[in-house]
Amino acid sequence: MLTPAALDLRTTTLEWSLRWWDHERHLVWNPPASLDEHLPERSVHLVPQSAWLAYGMLGSDDAAERAEALAAIDALLGVQYDEPGTAFHGTFAIVAEAAHPPAEPTMWVDYDPNWRQFLGTTFALMLEDFADRIGAERAARIEHAIELAVWGEPDGRIPPSYANPALMRSWLDAWWGSRCSDDSLVARGEVLALAVVAAHDRHDAFDEFNSPTYYGVDLLALALWEQLPPSPLFAEHGRRLTDRLWDLSAAYYHPGLRNWCGPYTRSYHPDATRSVTLLALWIWATFGRDVAPLPTFATTDVDHCHDLMAGPVLARLAGAPRTVDRSDFTTFEAPRRLALTLPGHRQTTSILHHDLIIGCESSVIDWGGWIQPMLLTAHWLETAPADIGVLWLHAPHIVGATVSDRVVSLRTSGATTSDGREYATIALVARECTTTPTGFATAGVEVRVDGDGDVAIEIEVANGDGVNGATHLVTLTVPAGNPELVATLHLVVLNSPA
Secondary structure (H helix, E strand, C coil), X not given: CCCHHHHHHHHHHHHHHHHHEECCCCEEECCCCCCCCCCCCCCCEECXXXXXXXXXXXXXXXXXXXXXXXXXXXXXXXXXXXXXXXXXXXXXXXXXXXXXCXXXXXXXXXXXXXXXXXXXXXXXXXXXXXXXXXXXXXXXXXHHHHHHHHHHCCCCCCCCCCHHHHXXXXXXXXXXXXXCCCHHHHHHHHHHHHHHHHHHHHHCCCCCCCCCCHHHHHHHHHHHHHHCCCCHHHHHHHHHHHHHHHHHHHHHEECCCCEECCCECCCCCCCCCCECCHHXXXXXXXXXXCCCCCCCCCCCCCECHHHHHHXXXXXXXXXXXXXXXXXXXXXXXXXXXXXXXXXXXXEXXXXXXCCEEEEEEEEEEECCCCCCCECEEEEEEEECCCEEXXXXXXXXXXXXXXXXXXXXXXXEECCECCCCCEEEEEEEECXXXXXXXXXXXXXXXXXEEEXXXXXXXEEEEEECCCHHHCCEXXXXXXXXXXXXXXXXXXXXXXXXXX
16 A cells, blocks of 8 residues: 555656657657657657556556556567677667667667666566566566566676666566576575675765665665565665665755755756656655655656656655654754765765755766766755755866865866866856856855966856756866866855745
8 A cells, every 4th residue: 555645656657657658659758858858759769667657557447557558568578689699688679769789789879788677677566566467478478578687687797886777686686586496596686685785885875876866776676675575685685775875865965955965976967956866756755745856847848757757666665764754854954064985985075054065076086077977066045935056067087076164175187178278167057157256156156266376267157058957067277287177166155045
């Protein structure tokens, strides 16, 4: 029996998502602002999302919806690759319209190997909950698909540090081994599960640290560990790691600014009020929609809205957290400083004030200009009553960033202009951004930028190019010959929450 909050999540997200359902292909179209923002809406059919919605429809009291769910299962089974010896054996097409992978495929471009885990776990949940509605023949085909996904996954592709697929794979291996009485497969799942637990416990956090989307996947997998354990160790560790994730979520969350303080190892957008995150859906399922940090639902342009389609599955798995309560996500009690050391000598520091949150990470890792790591972030109130402003270091390479009170010490290297000058790009979401004699400012925050000693920093503000929803880009550049950019950022908030 679902709680009222979980039922609301299931009902609302299913109803919202099915407006994009294609009854001819029995799969869900891509809504606007989802998946790839450059893809026109209704141009491709989504694969894991169709499975999540099929699960939701299987639970419906409406016979037509249940029939559509069965047709969706058939359609999904039709886009799985059964080609032993290939890198993509056992996974599924990235989207239903994807071209068949070439002889020498590129991972993430020609195929997504993690679809084995996303589809495999969803199919397993269907068999656990709705075997009577699926029927023996179709259930046998689903079992075959899970078997392909399990055995198609190459050993060693998913290291224990790659938490979200590792948590899913370990459970799926053991679950399938238990179902087909293969003790060696159960043991294989347990070995990976214990390795993931050990990697977590070395630093009391996952390597994919503070990721509002992937913490949501972690909670999904850990709920399977705890609620449908293939062996006792899954239940034991699933319970403990779930508690730790909820503790971290509450510690880094600022109810007044409706965001998690950074830094984020992986994020698709730094503002939860403008872009859907799976962690927000867990809060909805647990404490209610009014508590969850989410954008306003609309027919179009809900950023990252394809994650809403996980709602029916998360609603089914949601339970009452043991270590946090509703007040942790509704009331900001007091300023706090948080610090963690992560693998690779990554040092994170986060400061949460009443009116400002700042998160930083420092290490010698070269992130290669990848846009998902956001190793310097800040959130504030941009305009009343609830327009959030946010800035973050965009496309980082080597970053050393620390924060004390409202001052950030920043060192970067690895990004150079055509004439060899080191630079860093700060992306912002704000209604306006202008340069000042000492830095830059928006309606809600002023940032003074000091160079290291006599080093001058050139500041240029430009309209954003849309990356991660940026509306402005501020480029900091030091003179040629400097081996790195060194700067101090002083943040002064001009608006305070009520």
